[in-house]
Amino acid sequence: MNIGPNAGSCGTAAFRKERVIISDIASDPLWAGAPAAQSRDIAIAHGLQASWSQPLLSKDNEVLGTLAIYFGEPRSPNSRELQLIEDAGHIAVIAIEGERSQAALKKAFAEIKSSEDSLRTILDTIPTQAWCFRADGSVVYINQRIYDYTGTPRGEVPVAAHPDDALGTAKWRQEFLSGAKSGEFEVRLRRYDGEYRWFIIRVEPLRDERGNVILWYGTNTDIEDLKRAEVKLRQDEQELRGIVDAISQTIVVLGPDGKGLYANQPLLDYTGLTLEQLMASDPRGNPAFFHPEDWAQRQDERRQGLSRSVPFEIEWRLRRKDGQYRWFLVRYHPLRDEQGRILRWYASGTDIDDRKRAEERTRNENVALREEVDRASMFEEIVGSSPALQRVLAQVAKVAETDSTVLILGETGTGKELIARAIHKRSRRSTRAFISVNCAAIPPSLIASELFGHEKGAFTGALQRRLGRFEAAHGGTIFLDEIGELPAETQIALLRVLQEREIERVGSSQPIPTDVRILAATNRDLEAAVENGAFREDLYYRLNVFPIRIPPLRERADDIPVLVEYLVERYAKKAGKSIRNIKKQTLELFQAYDWAGNVRELQNVIERAVVLCDGETFSIDESWLKGKPHQPSKRMARQVTTLAEGEKELIEAALRESHGRISGPSGAAAKLGIPRQTLESKIKALHIDRLSFRAR
Template sequence: MNDFTRESLQFTLNLIPAHTWYADPSVALTFLNERSADYLGLAKDHPLRFGIETGAAWDSHLAFLHPDDHEAARNVWSECVRTGSAGEVTFRVRNAEGGYRRFLSRAEPRRANDGTLHGWIGINLDIEERKRAEFYLAEGQRLAHIGNWAFNAAGFEYWSAELFQIHGLEPGGKAPSIPEYMALVHPGDRDFVVHEIQKMLADHRGFDFTKRIVRPDGAIRHIRCVGTPATDGETFQGLVGTGIDVTEQEQLTQALRKSEEELRQIVDLAPQHVAVLGSNGERLYANRTALAYLGTRLDDWLHGAIGSHVHPDDRERLIAFASRLSAGSVPELELRLRKNDGSYRWFLARYNPVCDEHGRLLRWYVACTDIEEHKRAEERLQQENVALREEIDKTSMFEEIVGTSPALTVVLGRVSKVAASDSTVLITGETGTGKELIARAVHRRSRRSSRAFVAVNCAAIPRELIASELFGHEKGAFTGATQRRLGRFELADGGTIFLDEVAELLPDTQVALLRVLQEREFERVGGREAIRVDVRVIAATNRDLSEAVADGSFRQDLFYRLNVFPVEMPPLRERIQDIPLLAEYFIDHYARKAGKAFRRVNKRTLHRLQSYPWPGNVRELQNVIERSVIVCDSEEFTIDDSWLPTRPSVDSRLALSSTLVAHEKTIIEDALRVCDGRVYGPSGAATRLGIPRSTLESKIRALRIDKSRFRPRPANR
């Protein structure tokens, strides 16, 4: 405890009109408030008045107790130390004059936020008068010296001398009449006393109530009246009883109520959600922080049903948990609580029992700690592990970028420049050119390299599920959504997300992606909460996005957001110098996996590899070499000629004669002219010519056709 906290606590305890104290974890006294220290007669400079640790043993406070009460106190405090739970015990405490008064001592543990026990804080309540009253009531005749009386329908027949003194009257006089007696009663209690007198005379039954009186000198006293019927065996004669001055006890009770109110205000200021429950789980109190979170009033919360603010999926567990509260254990429960805006957050609820000196459970103190971020981190880690396993299990086309050709060198130079920034990158190129590999290279060279790289193939996921895959979904958002699932954007928070085949996204998903790029936030499918993320986006496509924008299948504003830094991957036919290096790399890779060794590559095979146009690019080269490694049994690596056709393929531009090239260019331009420059789609040139759009795109680039000149010109205004 720091000095400021210690001084604040001591100042507060000195204000409480009761005997208060605190002790170290072993229950050795370290501080007594002024009221308690004065009662014991401690010197003004005694260390216990200032909270100075004396190094005394834990049972040093027994020196102030009556010897007959040592064992009971020792047993209770030992149990508190053993269990770390609150406790209370009754004992007699010696005052400065050597006399003893009986006190009820209660102790509560003081813990840090992490649960570490700092010590104990306690309050000693003077119950001497109460104990005396109980004793006198049990002994009957011994009540007389407190103040006794006799009463019937005509009024008081007898008042003892003590009763005159209690009321501030000269003893020895005549018992007051009913009007004289009512004149002594406080005006605020007269109606109540009249009602009680009428009731006792009508019912011939005993009573026990407390009223206020006003003495002749103006002093107000609290008098407890205890009466019992008097009979002659059968006939009711009236009532006899006692009057006990309980003013000090009432003042103490009021002081305790005030102290409890002050402590309640302190609890209300605590940033933690705190509640008090009865022994069976009934609601007694909730602090201001908890009520503000729930958006309710204390009265409404007290009368609310169990689990009314708990997530529906957690209510069954809570009800089962509540049924075990009477066992008095110290359990914990994780559950979701509804906030005043309708959203839910995870909390850890810790239940701490309070028992009396006999071990009977009195109430529960419940402290709820917000663990939403912790649960999200756990869930994110779990999902990242799943994503990581998927990436590990997935066979990549190759582990490293291999090649030194000028075309590849230009690409790698652009990667080096853009990697250090957070700019969005759009990678274009034919299928199999290694767009994902370039995306990973950008990530590895960025400041986000220590965080997740999450790859999503937009074309491989059913269109109706792509939004859920990217942004996650809440439980029940659609059929089959049995639990909440984090999306790929949440998994990539702080890192990089790679959206391959981004042109395949549906229009509504394009809108959601545009929102992420513009505002860095999104909502899960079926959810209402806006989730903010810090993600770098790298997109890739083998389609011409400007064509997609022109035919309306891709949003223009999204295209501009993605095309901040374009990188175009060259096809393998433009990297002929890299083919020997790539071939050597793949041969070594698959030979090691197959347990084979090749001393050399057949020269004719190498020539065939460099002369083939590779419409499937690096991925096709990889597959051909893997297949050849499997079937090749000699020390010289060769490839079956049938796997690389000698006749030019439909999309090979290298072997076409100049006449055929010109003819093919004319056919493509005619198709583009008829289709207004559109390449794909139902009314596109690829459909008209009956060839794949990727093939047509390759031909357009190879033949240097400017497709934009076939698009309709906007009318002049």
């Protein structure tokens, strides 16, 4: 049948999907054009003159066909006939769709049967036990694997659960049926030979459109080998933990993120905690386990080490159950899988507290030994009996038994450190360390680190923590020579030590209590330095609690013969020579010389002369003593015969009136009417000891 807009009544009805009424075939335009004209001629030849066509449409508006009624004479339908044509079309549609649905249903049933057979075949051949139950628990299907494993004939329901597991299995089954949820449980199932093996049973519900469970699907997976491996692993783990608990080192197992997973018995004994308490407190994030001074920096080192994913080690102090801290060396080692990913971190700790203490003692002893070596060129004893020296020794005897701070004043080479050592030896601290620091010999940028110590990383080159001289001198005495050379920022830190009796290492804000007696010395005029702003006034007064002025050698000429005798004997013994006499002219020359370098200069001259001496009589080459000798007042009368001597007397008179002060309105420079710098140059050139004019 042709379908189109001019394809006769049936073709046009199918095209339009609506009823087409042709009352006269011969005259109707729908039959006029080709190919409808040919059909028209055939219809007229068979005596047909009218046609009524009704399209047959499915519920999806699909054209199933047409219903046509033909008449032998021209005719138009009335309303009743139109309703009959429509009803007849509906009946025809129902009949056609019913036939089609029946055919489709038969085909679907055939396909389902084929799929079910295929599915059963597949389920019977898979290596997993599979089954299907109805919602009430009755069996729908059990695959061949279950029958083969249990040895149960096909068609029967296997009963294979271990008697000890039967109650738990029934409980799980009831929970699944009542809760209608998927899940899994483990059970032992009996094999055909009577052996029981572990299985994990997984259950999934199948629901209808209303959510009701209509079927249960399940699988049984053999996990016997896995269970045995778990048992073996637990046994190995217990054995390993027994070994780990037996060693003396502390062991901690960490996750990839550094979180604690396990700690061995030695660590539990050390901390006094149980494993649960230790892991719950998570020592990674609890500073109470570590010394406050170590916590922040060591935690940062640990974090960086874990991030680098390579072995590393850290030294830190851990708190013991009695509250004491001990040093531990903790080594971290990663455990990786085959792909190189970190599975665990193992941290082993070794108690190194005794070693650290020994190192500290050795370091302090080395510092003290270096101090002894440094003073090898100085007197081993104070030699002399002059009134000036006896006054100094009397002051030493009085102040030594106290803990007062002492400021030792004197020119270069007068033996300031020797006096400091004498104070220490006669003090209650004599059995503890005596640490000497020459402030002028240390660069300003390093003096704070040298005195107070520094933390690791405090500055470039600080590769490890270092104790300062104050910590090395704890309980003893520290001697700060050339105190006037301290930079301003270090003066502030020293002032804090004097006031608060505590220090801070460079790079740390943690105060450290210190018990140290401070002895300081200088050859500078600290009062002038205070006036010039080069030295803190408050620090000066803190240091100047008990000043001791050491007279220069030219003021103790009576001690020179005794000193010469002592030094000649000392250096002769050192050189392996026998010197029995000292030339009288040499002693007189020594007593007449100014000795700008004081005892140190005398010592150097004598050592040189001993080396060159060939006989048993000690003498020197007069050319060695440069400069004009002064004439001691005890040996000859003085007369002002030169301009230089007159100038010296004027300066000394001005210094006497100003009590040794140079600058300021009442200073010697103002009294003489000359600049301060000029006066200082003249004092130095004329070898005037302005400190001797200070008020006492």
